[in-house]
Amino acid sequence: MNRKLKEVVIGRPGVDGAGVSLVHVLSRRTLKDADPLLLLDAFRSDNPDDYTAGFPMHPHRGIETISYVYKGTMVHKDSLGNEDAVNDGGVQWMTAGSGILHEEMIPERLYLLGVQLWLNLKAKDKMVHPAYHNISDIEEIPFDGGYVRLLAGTYKNFQGFQSDYKPVTYLDVHINPGASFEIDLEGDDSVTLFALIGGAYVEGEEIPSFAAGLLGDEGNKLVIENKSEEEVAILFFSSKRVEEPVAWPPGPIVMNTQEEIDQAHRDLREGTFLKEKITMDKE
Numbered sequence: 001m002n003r004k005l006k007e008v009v010i011g012r013p014g015v016d017g018a019g020v021s022l023v024h025v026l027s028r029r030t031l032k033d034a035d036p037l038l039l040l041d042a043f044r045s046d047n048p049d050d051y052t053a054g055f056p057m058h059p060h061r062g063i064e065t066i067s068y069v070y071k072g073t074m075v076h077k078d079s080l081g082n083e084d085a086v087n088d089g090g091v092q093w094m095t096a097g098s099g100i101l102h103e104e105m106i107p108e109r110l111y112l113l114g115v116q117l118w119l120n121l122k123a124k125d126k127m128v129h130p131a132y133h134n135i136s137d138i139e140e141i142p143f144d145g146g147y148v149r150l151l152a153g154t155y156k157n158f159q160g161f162q163s164d165y166k167p168v169t170y171l172d173v174h175i176n177p178g179a180s181f182e183i184d185l186e187g188d189d190s191v192t193l194f195a196l197i198g199g200a201y202v203e204g205e206e207i208p209s210f211a212a213g214l215l216g217d218e219g220n221k222l223v224i225e226n227k228s229e230e231e232v233a234i235l236f237f238s239s240k241r242v243e244e245p246v247a248w249p250p251g252p253i254v255m256n257t258q259e260e261i262d263q264a265h266r267d268l269r270e271g272t273f274l275k276e277k278i279t280m281d282k283e
Helices: 028-034 258-270
Strands: 005-010 012-016 020-026 037-045 055-060 063-071 074-078 083-086 090-095 100-105 112-120 131-135 139-143 146-152 168-175 180-184 189-197 200-202 205-207 211-215 221-225 232-240
Touching: 005 028, 005 205, 020 211, 028 037, 028 211, 037 189, 063 168, 074 090, 083 090, 083 131, 090 100, 090 146, 112 189, 112 232, 168 180, 168 221, 189 200, 205 211, 221 232
Parallel strands: none
Antiparallel strands: 005 211, 012 020, 020 037, 037 112, 055 100, 063 090, 063 112, 074 083, 074 100, 090 131, 139 146, 146 168, 168 232, 180 221, 189 211, 189 232, 200 205, 200 221
8 A cells, every 4th residue: 555645745935053044844743743843945046145144053962863965055053072074975963962053154156955854862862972073985876767966874775874862764765757756654654855956746646846745654665756847855753753752942952841841941051961972973
């Protein structure tokens, strides 16, 4: 049985950081159906004024952030000593864990296109050791009708980067005009799609460009169709649900209880937010 779409989520334009124009797609409203994804923000612009202000230094705790820079450059710097940049096609994966301060600056390029995800961590992993990874060695795997960029996890016999705390499969699927992509799923896989370039169809229902598709739970196979006359790129994200309480007031800290949120804010005020030192590990 093929999976069907439970909901198509159309993003809304917004501004974040020091003045970065982007599209908010997944948020608090989609917490239950997109679990373990908390947030999906997408950015697409050929105007540097939309993004060069970047995201100045700010804290995170209790999550992992995954930034896929399909076109452009993103420069990461954090309070624990990491300085790094990813360019066209690269991924930055940061485990905030017990706490990290970082900035993401976006230099001027001819075109910027990418997506940032926030991945929830289980309660037992909220305060793990922070880490940062630059994922630039990405396999491009052909299939009959296109190719897959393996951003994380596994696809067929190929292994990509994998978090120690929340195993995921993250694919950038490029589908030729008139072709389709098929993938087998397990019954408890939580799957989210995002139409990065162009739109696609799942069981006859369209996911328009720059929209997300949240899959239902029934079925062990997914078929994505490209009915257009141009190549499309669809991001595929699959993981297991966390299914725990989420405390997420406005801001970059996500915990299980309000008491834990209050403690994080006290830590920030008292200068005790950073619990451990880390060193950069390039993949």
